[in-house]
Amino acid sequence: xxxxxxxxxxxxxxxxxxxxxxxxxxxxxxxxxxxxxxxxxxxxxxxxxxxxxxxxxxxxxxxxxxxxx
Amino acid sequence: xxxxxxxxxxxxxxxxxxxxxxxxxxxxxxxxxxxxxxxxxxxxxxxxxxxxxxxxxxxxxxxxxxxxxxxxxxxxxxxxxxxxxxxxxxxxxxxxxxxxxxxxxxxxxxxxxxxxxxxxxxxxxxxxxxxxxxxxxxxxxxxxxxxxxxxxxxxxxxxxxxxxxxxxxxxxxxxxxxxxxxxxxxxxxxxxxxxxxxxxxxxxxxxxxxxxxxxxxxxxxxxxxxxxxxxxxxxxxxxxxxxxxxxxxxxxxxxxxxxxxxxxxxxxxxxxxxxxxxxxxxxxxxxxxxxxxxxxxxxxxxxxxxxxxxxxxxxxxxxxxxxxxxxxxxxxxxxxxxxxxxxxxxxxxxxxxxxxxxxxxxxxxxxxxxxxxxxxxxxxxxxxxxxxxxxxxxxxxxxxxxxxxxxxxxxxxxxxxxxxxxxxxxxxxxxxxxxxxxxxxxxxxxxxxxxxxx
Numbered sequence: 001x002x003x004x005x006x007x008x009x010x011x012x013x014x015x016x017x018x019x020x021x022x023x024x025x026x027x028x029x030x031x032x033x034x035x036x037x038x039x040x041x042x043x044x045x046x047x048x049x050x051x052x053x054x055x056x057x058x059x060x061x062x063x064x065x066x067x068x069x
Numbered sequence: 070x071x072x073x074x075x076x077x078x079x080x081x082x083x084x085x086x087x088x089x090x091x092x093x094x095x096x097x098x099x100x101x102x103x104x105x106x107x108x109x110x111x112x113x114x115x116x117x118x119x120x121x122x123x124x125x126x127x128x129x130x131x132x133x134x135x136x137x138x139x140x141x142x143x144x145x146x147x148x149x150x151x152x153x154x155x156x157x158x159x160x161x162x163x164x165x166x167x168x169x170x171x172x173x174x175x176x177x178x179x180x181x182x183x184x185x186x187x188x189x190x191x192x193x194x195x196x197x198x199x200x201x202x203x204x205x206x207x208x209x210x211x212x213x214x215x216x217x218x219x220x221x222x223x224x225x226x227x228x229x230x231x232x233x234x235x236x237x238x239x240x241x242x243x244x245x246x247x248x249x250x251x252x253x254x255x256x257x258x259x260x261x262x263x264x265x266x267x268x269x270x271x272x273x274x275x276x277x278x279x280x281x282x283x284x285x286x287x288x289x290x291x292x293x294x295x296x297x298x299x300x301x302x303x304x305x306x307x308x309x310x311x312x313x314x315x316x317x318x319x320x321x322x323x324x325x326x327x328x329x330x331x332x333x334x335x336x337x338x339x340x341x342x343x344x345x346x347x348x349x350x351x352x353x354x355x356x357x358x359x360x361x362x363x364x365x366x367x368x369x370x371x372x373x374x375x376x377x378x379x380x381x382x383x384x385x386x387x388x389x390x391x392x393x394x395x396x397x398x399x400x401x402x403x404x405x406x407x408x409x410x411x412x413x414x415x416x417x418x419x420x421x422x423x424x425x426x427x428x429x430x431x432x433x434x435x436x437x438x439x440x441x442x443x444x445x446x447x448x449x450x451x452x453x454x455x456x457x458x459x460x461x462x463x464x465x466x467x468x469x470x471x472x473x474x475x476x477x478x479x480x481x482x483x484x485x486x487x488x489x490x491x492x493x494x495x496x497x498x499x500x501x502x503x504x505x506x507x508x509x510x511x512x513x514x515x516x517x518x519x520x521x522x523x
Contacts, residue, residue: 001410010408021397025405029377032370033409036416039367041423 076100080294084142094127094145101147104237113211114232118192144187149239152193155274164208166394177274194229198399200278203468207396221447224257226250231258241289247278249472252484256442256497259486263295265507267479270302279379282476292515317516320354325435330365335444342488360431372473374417377406425478437513442484442497481507487521
């Protein structure tokens, strides 16, 4: 889904649910999402994660499994 | 009551007096309760005051001391807890109407550890609803106010906790920090606030905001007090805490200053105070070196794409059943998270690994990173923007700008009072240490603390 499609769909749904005040927040969020998707780590993250954790599973993987709580 | 009265003193000063029975926990607790009664209407720092239970607890602890049993340095110390943290038999409101009628069935693990160490609980402090904000003004129990200027926010979300410590309502407090919620109010009110390494202090029995970013930690009057509380919170036996490790020396300390991004948008007075304190630390023998976090510009995006969906996952069923019970701003933030795509959450987690490695690298040649905690002094209640260098900036972005990175990466961070603005508003210095080296960070903070006082 392109960001434009996502924003259109989300704003339409916010209108449908009676939450028009959500639309400017969603537009701001879309700017942050654009930045996130354009980041150069999207192709490199696996290598960085292995460096950071000595070749073991990354911290993000451990977080998703709930360790440390 | 003057701020030289015993209930305004640090735990490290009070503990020997209590142990020697020169003062009683009952008298200390009664003095804190009197401060709460006198100031609660204006400052709204507390949601629930457990006065009778606190006095009963204090008397029982005094009897233990009379019988020769001292549990350690927290024995008989009156404390407050942010109202996200369960105390058995007491409501945990999270400052929300959504939680009306809730009563905790048992203590949170951190509450149980403090209770075992001899802490007395005077009550539960007010906060930004569900900790989902940085100003403590969106609360079902009214906006918390800054004691240095009641027209201003005390910061948040642990705003009531910081106010309670500054005003003598409690000797120390326990808060939570998901993007800066211990450090931000500490800076805005003038307390020491510690966010330990992620995962060191258990969150069992604490209402979550964003599970992979949430931390529990102390707000206190000194680094030594924060250190004591941290040791108890992480489960050390209280009898083994005394005395604390000796304060290390500033001489030879190497502090990394992350200038790009972190010092780009800072209030002039905060910038000037920060530069002045760094100069004082250098005069005392510390060395400062410039460091950089290459992907700092993406911190906010990574934070949003982690915190919003995690918060929304927790709130999904409640917000579907009772959306009208949330304060409007908090409801909108939770709703926003429900639209985020899973693929973007995953991208954010990859970005976290990148940032974590970059903070590790920045710390490789340093004892700690040093930066302001907040780029602005406490904002006016109701303000949505502040003007810096002629440009309007959203208050929320400014409040989180310098703290949220270390929730994203899990590094320990502490805010120390460093100065006041010309209007008398506190500013905080933030020190950041290596992951899983919170005690080493406390040592650095302890060494720096004396050199920050005017």
